[in-house]
Structures are given as C-alpha cells and as structure tokens.
Amino acid sequence: MHSASKPLHDLGVAELAASLRAGQVSAVEAAQHFLGRARSHESLGAFLAIDEEVTVSQARAADARLAAGTAGPLEGVPLAHKDIFVTKDLPSTAGSRMLEGYRSPFDATVVRKLADAGVVTLGKLNCDEFAMGSSNENSAYQPACNPWDLSRVPGGSSGGSAVAVAARLAPAATGTDTGGSIRQPASFCGITGIKPTYGRASRYGMIAFASSLDQAGPMARSAEDCALLLSNLCGPDPDRDSTSLDLPTEDFARSLNDSIDGLRIGIPKEFFGEGLSADVRTAVEGALGEFEKMGARLVPISLPRTELSIPVYYIIAPAEASSNLSRFDGVKFGHRAKAFADLVDMYKKTRAEGFGDEVKRRIMIGTYVLSHGYYDAYYLQAQRIRRMIADDFQQAFKSCDLIAGPVAPTVAWKLGGHGNDPLADYLADIFTLPASLAGLPGMSVPAGFGDGAMPVGLQLIGNYFTESRLLNAAHRLQQATDFHSRKPEGV
Template sequence: MSDLHNLSVKALATLLHTKEVSAVEVATRFLARMGGNPHNAFLDIDSEVTLAQARASDAKLADGTAGPLEGVPVAHKDVFVTRDFATTAGSKILSGYRSPFDATVVQRLRTAGMVTLGKLNCDEFAMGSANENSAYGPVQNPWDTARVPGGSSGGSAAAVAAGLAPAATGTDTGGSIRQPASFCGITGIKPTYGRASRYGMIAYASSLDQAGPMARSAEDCALLLRAMCGADIDRDSTSLDMPTEDFSATLNSSIEGLRIGIPKEFFGEGLATDVRAAVDGALREYEKLGAKLVPISLPRTELSIPVYYIIAPAEASSNLSRFDGVKFGHRAKDYTDLVDMYKKTRAEGFGNEVKRRIMTGAYVLSHGYYDAYYLQAQKIRRMIADDFQNAFKECDVIAGPVAPSVAWKFGENANDPVADYLADIFTLPASLAGLPGMSVPAGFGAGNMPVGLQLIGNYFKEAQLLNAAHHLQQATDFHLRKPQGI
C-alpha cells in the first residue's frame, strides 16, 4: 500500500487490527521515507530496533493481545529518555548518551502498542522558538525548507508534516508544541500541567514543562493523549492523581452554543494581517457551527514574556547544573582540577542559547535580585492565572492566534534573540497558568505558509478542546493539506 505514510493514526490502527497490513510493512514504509533524514528531523534511527518492535506488535495482533494503537509508528522528541535510542536533548553535552530506562510517556505509548521510529531533533534542552539552537543543525520546515519549523519541538512537527511519522511526542514549556504545530500545519495539544508524567523527560523548567502529542488531526491527538496521560505519582511528584480519560468519547458532541472567548490582547498591534485573516476565517466557521464568539480580556498578556523569561531560566539554571561531565555525557579532555573540568565541560558542551538562559537564571536567583525579579515574577504568574479564571466565567474556551506571524526564514532573528522570545507572546500565558492549549490548522498566510488557531481550555478540559478542534476539522480541510511532494 503506497500511501501508508499519508494515513492517520486511527486509519493505520484500523488497518493493523483488521490485518489488512502488518506492523512490519508499516514500519518498513516509514523507515524508507526516513532514509537520508529529510529536513534533518531525526537525531537517532535504528531500523533493527524499530523492526523488532514491529514484529512483536504483529505477534500481539495475531494472538489477540494487541493494544489499541498496536503497530502504529511514533517518533519521540529527543528530550524523552529511551533505552533503545540515544538521548541528547539536542546538545553536545549529552552526545551518545543512552538511558537505562524509558520515560513514562515512551513506556505508555509502547504499552499501547506503538512502534518507535527514532528520536527527533529539537532546540537544545528545548530552549528555542525556531529549532535553530540544536547542536546537530536546524530542522527545515517541509512547507519551505528556507524557513524554520518552529521550536522547540520542530523535529516532531516537521516529521509529521513531511509524512516521516504519523505521530510524534513533543514538549511544551512556553509554546513548544503549539507554535511548531502552527508553523508546520499540523495539530498539537499541551494538556493541563501534570496530566502527562514528566518522569524521564529531561527538564528545562520543571514548573512549566509538559508532554503532549502531535499529529495531523484532533482525532489522532485524542487517541494519543489517552495513551500518554495518567497518574505517575510514585515517580513524578508533579503528576496529577487522576484516572485515564477517553478523550475521543465526546469528539462528535455538538458545539451548538459553545462560548468562544476572543481576547482583545491577542488581536492588537504586532499581529500580522495574513495571520489575522486566517484566524478570523476559522472563527467564522465556528459561528456557522453554532458557537458564539464572546469578547474577553486577558489584561496581563504582555507581562507573560518578562515573567516567563525570568521563571524558566531560573529553573533551567538549577536543572542543568547536573550536566557537569562527572557521571555521564561529554567531559572536557584537558583540565587541571575538578572546577576546571566543570568549567571546560560546560563551556564546550552547552550552546549559546543555553548558556544565555543559565546565566540569566543564575542572575535572577542571586542574592539581592531574588526578591526583585523571581518572587515578583511568581506573583504576576498567579495574576495571569487569575485572569484566565475570570475569563472562563464568560466563555467555555478561548481562541486566538498561536503566533504573531507565519514561520520566518533561517537567520532572520540571528542577531536578536529577543525577537524569538516575543514570538511566544500568545502561547506563554496558558503555559504560565498550567492550562491546556492546542494548535489547529486554520489556513495559510504569506508564502503559502500554514497558520494555526490556538484553543485554550480551563483545567482538565482537554476533551472540550479536542471536540471543538474536531468540529473545525470536519468543516475545513486545512489539516489534510500537505507540503508539495508529500
């Protein structure tokens, strides 16, 4: 079957369970497409491991013990540790590192029957908005290889958009699932903080990091999210003790009367006209479907940027202190004593953006600045969360753009790192509040580049978001369009 790479997760699962195709056949098809590593999306591929998993899935499909997603391929962002593939987090300091265990998210998807295709490129330690910060080279956007795919889960978004994998895992700290999903024209969802275990996910900012799925449709994301989520309180202190939820159960429920909040702060100065046109078009579709648009305000939206870029670097400066060349990863060859080894190892192993954020974090946590910066940022973070709760008194979900523009060209912000930071203005507030949010393909902008519509829900309302996204995708075909040649 020549078009296997264009099929959805659900379609592949159906074909596999009815034995119209084998897991080995599906895996072989995707491995062939991955040959030569198009778009520099993958950092580690091992066809022997993948085919061994596929053969194991075929055996389960044959004897009736198959999981719900048995034999369906998936690729993992390289911040999830894996036993069978190297894990680098896109950094030289972890070059060649092999974990003795699998991250909980990896383990759960494997339990559901999914076959691992490999590890996906990402911004170093998930720090970036363009995937230009990977130590192993940038990922190319399949829609235009001269443009960025978004970050930090750029490899995940590019792999799905290019038909190299039907699904991928990503992580979202300040928008790193939603923004690359928007830039590459796919669907991605960040669940409520704590819904998916962080065990085995290399930490960037512990109070913000959250795992989520990336695929072509809301329907596929619902299947993946069900497999990924669930309590893991014995291994992750931030895991929520909540039962697994079937996010597909209400996909087709009516959205008649759904109140969609439109924050005025998301549609002001700085939003590109082409992005606004696509988002407005998607909102009109919702009105046709019976939803009601409600004007709301999120007054502290602009403050999310300074708040995030104080809190996240502060947590990163602590989390990344473990990478020192002592127990694992890169170690400098020549040094005079232990302190010299630390300095040289970290200087050689970390990239510029990681160093920048470590230094920023150390500064805001230092004596004399902790109260002035870090504590104040935490107070405003609470206010941002309160703004959302006030808004949800008037609406059920919140909608707006994912990013102010479509994907930019490589090097466009090379001399201005703050420009990348500003591109996260619409995704940061939900991350700071710990709310679920997703990106849904909503049209195309300048250069025929994809535009995503962001949907934000209240805590634990992932099913409602997926329901709203699914209805938009039933009414439009933006999620079905593919880059030329795919």
C-alpha cells in the same frame, strides 16, 4: 499486503490502527515504509537517531500481539519521539553536545505508556537544545527545515516532531511544551498539537528544562489522532513524578462528535493587537467564522497581563533551567572536557564546551535572578505576576467555555531571519506563554495559510482538565475544513 486507495504515509493514526487490526497491513510493513521515508528525507533534519533493528523488532512483536488477539489500542502504529524523552534502546541527547551519545538505562514514562499501548518507535527527533528555543535553530546538530518552505524554520523546540508529521515521515510524534513548544511548531508546519493541563502527563524521563512548566503532549495531523494518543500517554505516575496528577486515565476521544452549538468562545482583545500580522489575523478570523456557522458564539474577553507573560516567563524558566542543568558538570554522565587543571576547571571547560549559546544565556539569566539581592526583586515578583495571569484566565472563563486566538504573531520566518537577536524569538511566544504560565491546556489547529502560502494555526485554550472540550471543538472545525489534510508539495 497494503492495497488501500492511498499510500501508508497518508494514513493518520486512527486509520492506520484500524488497518493494522483488520490485517490490511502488518506492523513490519508500516515500520519499514516510514523508515524508508525518513531515510529519503534526511535533508529535512527531522531525525537525530534511527535504529532500524530496534524498530523492526518492536514491529514484529506488535504483529505477534495482533495475531494473538492481545493487541493494545495503538498496536503497530509507528511514532517518533522528541529527543527530550529518554529511551533505553536509542540515544537521548536533548539536541545537545552535552549528551552526545548518551544512553539511558530506562524509558521515560510517556515512552513506556505509548509502548504499552502498542506503539512502534521509529526514532528520536530533532529539537532545540534542552528544549530552549522557538525555531529549532538551537539544535547542536542541525536545524530542521520546514517542509512547506525549506528556507524557513519549523518552529521550536519540538521542530523535528512537527517536521516529521507534516512531511509524512511519521503519522505522529511526541513533543513537549514549556512555553509553546508543541503549539508553535504545530502552527508553523500545519499540523495539530495539544499541550494538556500541567500534571496530566508524567515528566519522569523528560530531560528537564523548567520543571513547573514542562509538559508532554502529542503532535499529529488531526484532533482525532491527538485524542487517541493523549488518552494513552496521560495518567498518574505517583512513584516517579511528584507533579503528576492523581487522575484516572481518560478517553479524550469520547466527545469528539458532540455539537458545539451554543459553545462560548472567548476572544481576547490582547491577542488581536498591533503585533499580529494581517495574514495570520485573516486566517484566524476565518476559522472563528466556521465556529459561528456551527452555532458557537464569540465572546469578547480580556487577558490584561498578556504582555507581562514574556518577562515573567523569561525569569521563571531560566531560573528553573539554571537549577536543572547544574547536574551537567562532567562528573557522572554526559560530556567531559578532555584537558583540565583541577575540578573547578573541569566544570568550567565541560560546560563551556557542552552547552550552546542559548542554553548558556538562559543559565546565566537564571543564576542572576536567583542570586542574593535579586531573588525578591525578580524571581518572587515574577511568581506573583504568574499567579495574576492565572487569575485573569479564571475571570475570563466565567463568561466563556474556551478561548481562541492566534498561536504566533506571524507565519514561520526564514532560517537565520532573527539573526543573533534572541529577543525576536522570545517575542514570538507572546500568545502561547500565558497558558503555559497558568498550567492550562492549549492546542494548535490548522486554520489556513498566510504569506508565502505558509500554514497558520488557531490556538484553543481551555480551563483545567477540559482537553476533551478543546479536542471536540478542533475536531468539528476539521470536519468543516480541510486545512489539516493538506500537505507540502513533494512529500
């Protein structure tokens, strides 16, 4: 049926939704096309689970609603979910052996809301184990490969999501961002991703890592597509998630085409110091120059506690992880050791076998900082500095409307490039952690290319509940540039 000028996999969410409504393509045709692409690109390691029967069944139901005139805003659009969201029709592993083969009795709220909008699920996507990592190398199953250079990491923890979108295996995907896990892989893979204000999207059914930081968000090729997805995955969930904000559903696409003439963009001096590589700086400054051409004004600002965000995050996040992951003990669900002497031995062997090195590392750090004698010195102090980091942003927003800078200090590094040095991964999060600690919305927008012709992302950070302003700025940049529409060779 499809006879458009470009192949289905080159259509974005908005284009595909329009084609489905116009009857130019059926939901079944779209689903089967993307399933075929997923099968032919298995070597990228993007997917952890696919069930063609489930996907085609959902697509047939979408076609029936399209024919009946009862279609949702995203009816028939295929999308894949990061394997940190539980799904009743597909296994949910969080990239861990601990949950290998686990089937949830319910769907995560984000999954359900997108299904209510008409989305068809293509499968579950690879991620760092329990979302702990910056490279997707911590997946218990396989690392995903960056489609721009198969020898490089795609970023993490939402690496599979970024790979699937960049390689045109899906027009969009869900991700989660605890310390940058939507923004950093979006930057490394040349796509667009947004983390909304903490509490905008329900965490119900998101397998928890750090509850005061975890937030769901969309990953797609354009700001327009992200706006459409965000409008349908956000919203209050008071009966299931106590951290969900009581805010009405919002149309985040409403201001996409507004002028940005006079927009004040804050440029933090701490984001442009010695640690920033020259190629990333050049690409980011080029994008900022495009904003200036459109009438925006660059305003120098300071976020003086930027460097402290790393030790603060790597105290608070592991502390919450040690608590959240205590449930994985082999008793009720998940992996259980086959041979053990008694209950305590079962706990020990189950967790030793089920968890990977990075998860064990963070559990041990978290348990330590929460232990008697260290809680005040580490955890409480980290929480105090977290509050100061949030205050720094509020001071900055007195003189600017949004903040811009790099997403990461470098382009994607080689697989295994950080060896067994977890601190190297941690340091790569320095520009994304502050917004996460403050609970602010942030996004990554393709801004050009750096060393090795690898993508570079521009990070945009807004004040609370200003997602529409971020998406507007990103959309205007994408109207002036074509970085978001470029794709890796061979896909």
